[in-house]
Amino acid sequence: MADNSLPQTVVSCETIVEIQSNGAVEAPFSAIISKIPRFPLNLKGFGTDRGYIAPRVVSIGPYYHGDPKLREMEEFKCTAVHHFFKGSPEKQDKYKEKMISPIASDARGYYDVLEGISDNELCNIMLADGCFLLQFLDYMTGGTSPEEDKWLGPKIQQHYMNIMGDMMLLENQIPWPVIEGLMDQRGLTTERIAHWLTRGLNDNWSKDDKAEIPKNWKPSHLLSLLHFCKVGSKNLPEPTDKKLSAVFTGAAELAEMGMKLEACNTKLFSDISIEGHFFGKLSLMPLSLDPSSASWILNLAAFEMCMATNFGASNYVNAYLSVVALLIEKEDDVCVLRTKRIVTSSMSNKETLKFFKGLAPVLMPGVAYLLFTQQLEDFKRKRWMRIAIYRFFYTNAKAIATVLSIIGVLAGIFKTLLSLKQK
Structure with a gap:
């Protein structure tokens, strides 16, 4: 029996337009210039309760700069800058003047509000945060020297999980030009960073996997680089029926249809597919879930x-999460996804269920989800006879088994009587 607390999801193009026109988030959807906006209002309650919005140990960028709770790591950033420029204030000042200062005025366009922060202070913030972030990434990807490991390693190992979480917070980002300008100093590349980032969300990641970054493409910040690595550049087709309102009740309906679940070999949120001839197969990216x-x-x-x-149109992460949330109606469904290796979670079944069910009502799945549900409806329409027959046997399996067992018993009795009569 499905959990009645999980609402059915009804999505249409009109619904999507209505959500956007009502201003469900603080930052306007058309404001692409604001590349590091504040956290969306409709997700804020869910994110705040779980500590997924504000940094725990380190601020990156101006939004949380100066927070007293982050003072320990703020002091450590000074050490990071000192070592980054090998103890040379002259190199530091020269680099700041040549690379960071020209970015400062443009950097203001990345943030929603920067009241009370001068260009010079913004330069210092970006320099310190950039140096720390690059040294952390260099350390995690195995690029630091033994000498650097001595002073950098103990601090990172102490706060490793929290730094991992903090550096991917939407409000805790610095513009990519700052990161890119510092990468040459460390010998880091975008591909190397992207390659390491992708392993954080996939259980089936291997060291041979490589992130392909187009030469003419630049991310806005580190989070946008991760998004590109996990979504790709797939172009969505137009829905064939823009008035379609697709109602999908979840795992129970799929089971009645004979639809099998499978973890696909790719590692993109956008790789959601339905295929099959007699019965269907729903393939999803395998997801590794832990607090970070x-x-x-x-x-x-x-x-x-x-x-x-x-x-x-590009809301593939929202669409993926919406699909998984529909597949999970009770804790037993979490076990099924674990068995299929679609979701491997260090959290308990109850915590995993709570995460997806709590997130589902505040997501914005967009056209990607609409196209998935439309594909499912097309599959059902083309195979309605097969599905009806399968559903009958599936929903009446116990009754049919009981009848067959009774027939078996009666057949045995009849056979015994017949043998006695012959004797």
Whole structure:
């Protein structure tokens, strides 16, 4: 029996337009210039309760700069800058003047509000945060020297999980030009960073996997780089029926249809597919879920909401989460997804269920979800006879088994009587 607390999801193009026109988020959907906006209002309650919005140990960017709770890591950033420029104030000042200062005025366009922060202070923030972030990434990807490991390693190992979560918060970002300008100093590349980031959300990641970044494409910040790596550049087709309102009740309906679940080999949120001839197969990206990756996932969904255009055409993370939420109606469904290796979670079944069910009502799945439900409806329409027959046997399996067992008993009695009569 399905959990009645999980509402059915009804999505249409008109619904998507209505959600956007009502201003469900703080940052306008058309305001693409604001590349590091504040967290969307409709996700704020869910994110705040779980600590997925504000940083725990380190601020990156101006939004949380100066927070007393983050003072320990703020002091450590000074050490990071000192080591980054090998103890040379001259190199530091030269780099700040040549690379960081020209970015400062443009950087203001990345943020919603920067009241009370001068250009010079913004330069200092970006320099310190950039140096710390690059050294953390270099350390995590195995690029630091033994000498650096001595002073950098103990601090990172102490706060490793919290830093991992903080660096992917939507409100805790610095413009990519700052990161890119510092990468050459460390020998880091975008591909190397992207390659390491992708392993954080996939259980089937291997060291041979490579992130392909187009040469003519630049991310807005680190979170947008992760989004590109996990979504790709897939172009969505137009829905064949823009008035379609697709109602999908979840795992129970799929089971009645004979639809099998399978983890696909790819590692993109956008790879949701339905295929099969006699019966169907629903393939989803395998997802590794823990408190840190859960924060990444929520912030990826928030980033999509703030950047959405064309009815949320690129909201693949929102669509993926919506589909998984529909597949999970009770704790037993979490076990099924674990068995299929679609969701591997370090959290309990109850916590995993609570995460997806709590998130589902505030997501904005957009056209990607609409197309998925439309594909499902097309599958049902073309195979309605097969599905009806399968559903009859599926829903009456116990009754049919009982009848067959009774027939078996009666057949045995009849056979015994017949043998006695012959004797």
